[in-house]
Amino acid sequence: MSEPRGSEGQAPHVPVLLAEVLDALAPLAGARILDGTFGAGGYSRALLEAGASVVALDRDPSVMPHAERLSADFPSRFKFVPGTFSSLDELSDGPVDGVVLDIGVSSMQLDQAQRGFSFMQEGPLDMRMSSAGESAADLVNTLDEAELANLLFAFGEERKSRRIASAVVAARATAPISTTTQLARLIEKTIGRKPGDAHPATRSFQALRIAVNGEFEQLVEGLFASERLLAQGGRLAVVTFHSLEDRIVKRFFDPEKGAPTQSRHLPQVVQEAPRWARAGKALKASPAELARNPRSRSATLRAGQRTAAPARTLSYAGLGVPLSRGAA
Numbered sequence: 001m002s003e004p005r006g007s008e009g010q011a012p013h014v015p016v017l018l019a020e021v022l023d024a025l026a027p028l029a030g031a032r033i034l035d036g037t038f039g040a041g042g043y044s045r046a047l048l049e050a051g052a053s054v055v056a057l058d059r060d061p062s063v064m065p066h067a068e069r070l071s072a073d074f075p076s077r078f079k080f081v082p083g084t085f086s087s088l089d090e091l092s093d094g095p096v097d098g099v100v101l102d103i104g105v106s107s108m109q110l111d112q113a114q115r116g117f118s119f120m121q122e123g124p125l126d127m128r129m130s131s132a133g134e135s136a137a138d139l140v141n142t143l144d145e146a147e148l149a150n151l152l153f154a155f156g157e158e159r160k161s162r163r164i165a166s167a168v169v170a171a172r173a174t175a176p177i178s179t180t181t182q183l184a185r186l187i188e189k190t191i192g193r194k195p196g197d198a199h200p201a202t203r204s205f206q207a208l209r210i211a212v213n214g215e216f217e218q219l220v221e222g223l224f225a226s227e228r229l230l231a232q233g234g235r236l237a238v239v240t241f242h243s244l245e246d247r248i249v250k251r252f253f254d255p256e257k258g259a260p261t262q263s264r265h266l267p268q269v270v271q272e273a274p275r276w277a278r279a280g281k282a283l284k285a286s287p288a289e290l291a292r293n294p295r296s297r298s299a300t301l302r303a304g305q306r307t308a309a310p311a312r313t314l315s316y317a318g319l320g321v322p323l324s325r326g327a328a
């Protein structure tokens with residue numbers, strides 16, 4: 001497979017768990033696949049090279065040069081549609097045999113300081129994948145202290161969320177917090193840094209990014225949209241990068257995992273026909289991939305095959321979606 005090329009001066013995004021994703025989707029020549037998270041097009045290109053037709057979505061307009069390259073290489077089998085995967089069933093031209101979602105930020109987004117995703121580089125506190133709507137700076141400078149603490153705790157599992165929120169509110173009383181490194185330094189000063197641990201701003205940046213982009217809502221809606229779109233036998237493959245997302249995907253494929261234990265004193269609940277078959281265990285990167293691409297360390301792939309049972313109505317119940325009153 002040819003590697004996706006990056007834009008000038010930028011390292012290309014290296015697709016994670018690519019062999020495993022191809023294996024899960026098993027694209028036959030002529031299959032129609034929807035790639036809901038195009039990025040640099042690594043999955044799309046591999047699927048096209050396997051003979052499939054691909055409709056690809058991305059909410060980030062900056063992926064266009066990558067999409068144009070694939071359109072030039074595969075003019076009759078590749079189409080790019082700008083948009084979010086929460087409505088992938090409406091953006092698809094018709095039924096598909098497979099859907100793939102590779103949730104999270106791309107290397108291009110992380111590496112561009114002006115996008116504001118990385119606390120390692122000085123940039124505006126932005127984090128909007130689509131470059132529209134409320135930015136991370138808007139949240140940090142307007143949420144009240146309790147809302148901000150709830151957000152950092154719920155979406156970043158940050159146990160020192162209250163101390164961070166209090167420090168943010170004190171700092172912004174003097175001047176708004178407007179850059180990535182300003183926030184990262186404030187967090188480091190507030191909760192300290194232990195040698196060998198991840199940067200103390202890691203969890204807070206994750207939480208803000210999730211809130212800014214409505215990532216949990218996107219994921220839940222995208223999963224149910226895939227269930228509606230895929231016919232019997234169609235395959236769904238989802239790659240996630242942290243445990244909060246993986247829990248949602250796991251419970252979506254196997255609702256029994258999120259169901260409360262049945263009391264033997266209550267009437268038996270009628271078991272519904274499963275919507276997904278062959279939804280096996282989570283796959284992680286091999287030692288060889290870890291050595292090649294350290295970013296694959298936190299990636300988890302889950303996949304399933306659609307049964308004939310009718311699609312469910314969208315519901316957040318039982319999926320373990322974190323709730324934050326401070327979420328945008």
Ligand SMILES: C[S@@+](CC[C@H](N)C(=O)[O-])C[C@H]1O[C@@H](n2cnc3c(N)ncnc32)[C@H](O)[C@@H]1O
Pocket residue numbers: 004013014015016036037038039040041042043044057058059060063083084085086102103104105106107129218
């Ligand atoms: C991890 S990258 C995908 C990389 C891709 N698999 C590849 O091989 O190059 C995730 C991409 O999904 C996009 N994205 C994230 N959430 C999205 C959503 N809700 N709808 C559409 N695109 C989304 C991001 O803008 C980013 O470009």
